[in-house]
Amino acid sequence: MAEETHSDPLANPLVIDTHVHPKMGAEALLTEMDSAGVQRAVLLAVETDPNDLRDPERLRQTRFRFFRTPEARRIFWSEIEAVMLQKLTPKVTNQVAAELAAAHPDRFIGLGSANLGKDPASVENHLQEIERLGLRGIKLLPFAQFFDPATSENFLRACAWCEATGRVILLHTGCGAPPWDARAFSEDAHPDRLRPALEKYHQVPIILAHLGSYSKDEPGIWFEEALQLGKDYPNVYGDLAAVAWLVEQEWRVERMRETIGFKRILFASDYPAVANQVSVRYMIDLVRNSPYLEVDEKLDILGRNAARLFGIDAVI
Numbered sequence: 001m002a003e004e005t006h007s008d009p010l011a012n013p014l015v016i017d018t019h020v021h022p023k024m025g026a027e028a029l030l031t032e033m034d035s036a037g038v039q040r041a042v043l044l045a046v047e048t049d050p051n052d053l054r055d056p057e058r059l060r061q062t063r064f065r066f067f068r069t070p071e072a073r074r075i076f077w078s079e080i081e082a083v084m085l086q087k088l089t090p091k092v093t094n095q096v097a098a099e100l101a102a103a104h105p106d107r108f109i110g111l112g113s114a115n116l117g118k119d120p121a122s123v124e125n126h127l128q129e130i131e132r133l134g135l136r137g138i139k140l141l142p143f144a145q146f147f148d149p150a151t152s153e154n155f156l157r158a159c160a161w162c163e164a165t166g167r168v169i170l171l172h173t174g175c176g177a178p179p180w181d182a183r184a185f186s187e188d189a190h191p192d193r194l195r196p197a198l199e200k201y202h203q204v205p206i207i208l209a210h211l212g213s214y215s216k217d218e219p220g221i222w223f224e225e226a227l228q229l230g231k232d233y234p235n236v237y238g239d240l241a242a243v244a245w246l247v248e249q250e251w252r253v254e255r256m257r258e259t260i261g262f263k264r265i266l267f268a269s270d271y272p273a274v275a276n277q278v279s280v281r282y283m284i285d286l287v288r289n290s291p292y293l294e295v296d297e298k299l300d301i302l303g304r305n306a307a308r309l310f311g312i313d314a315v316i
C-alpha cells in the first residue's frame with residue numbers, strides 16, 4: 001500500500017478478494033484487480049469429475065433431488081444431466097491454481113480442491129498434492145462433489161488435515177450455480193450440515209462461501225443459519241461472494257453484527273461468475289458506501305480480516 005496518508009481511510013483501502021475463479025488466466029485477472037483496486041486475490045481450484053454422475057448411487061440420489069424441483073415439470077432430466085456432465089469437467093486444477101500463485105506471489109493466494117465424494121485413498125492423494133504444491137487450503141463444493149459434510153468421513157479427514165497443516169477450508173453454502181440452483185439440489189450445502197465437524201474441529205478456519213445466502217430464486221436462503229453457525233463456532237467465517245448486496249440492507253447488517261461479527265466477514269467477488277456482469281469495483285463500493293457499516297467494519301471486511309487469516313503482513 002502507498003505510504004501517503006489519506007484523510008479518508010476508505011479512499012485507498014487494503015482489498016483482498018477471497019473468492020476468485022481464475023479461468024481467464026493471469027493477465028486478464030490482474031487487469032480486473034487493478035481497475036477495481038484489489039491488491040490480492042484468493043484463487044480457487046475446483047476438483048470435480050463428470051464420471052461421478054455415472055456412479056449408480058450418486059445418479060439415483062441426484063435424480064431423486066431433481067424430481068423434487070419445480071424445473072422437473074418443464075425440463076427433462078436428460079437436459080439437466082447433460083449440463084451437469086459438462087459443468088463437472090474440471091477447469092481450474094490444483095496445478096493451474098498453484099502455477100498462478102507461484103508466478104505472482106505478491107498478488108495471488110492459491111487454494112486447491114479435493115473431490116470428497118471419492119474414495120479415501122484418492123482424497124489422500126489430492127491432499128498430498130495440495131501440500132506439495134504449496135496451496136493454502138481447499139475449496140469444497142458439496143453438491144458438485146457429491147458429499148454431505150454432516151456424514152462424510154472424508155470431510156472429517158479434510159478438517160483434521162487442514163487443522164494439522166495450518167490450512168483453511170472454503171466451502172460453498174447456499175444454492176449452487178445453474179443447474180444446481182434449486183434448493184433440492186443444494187441440501188448438502190446447507191450451513192447446518194457442518195455442525196458435526198465443527199463440534200470436533202475448533203481450529204481449522206472454515207469459510208462459508210456466499211454466507212449461506214446465494215440463491216437465484218430465494219436470495220438470502222440460509223443467511224440466518226450461516227450467522228448462527230458463526231455465532232456458535234469461532235472458527236467459522238463468511239465470504240460475500242455474489243451476495244455483497246447483503247450489506248445494503250440494514251437489518252441484515254445488524255444481524256451480522258450481533259452474531260458472527262465483522263471480524264469474520266470477508267470481501268469476495270466470485271469473479272468472473274458474477275450475476276449481471278457487475279464489476280468487482282461495484283461490489284467493493286457496496287461495502288465502502290454502505291450507510292449501515294462503521295469505517296472500521298468496512299476496513300475489516302475489505303481486507304484486514306483476510307490479511308489476518310492468510311498471514312499477510314501488509315497491514316497490522
Ligand SMILES: [Zn+2]
Pocket residue numbers: 019021241270273
Ligand atoms: Zn465461486
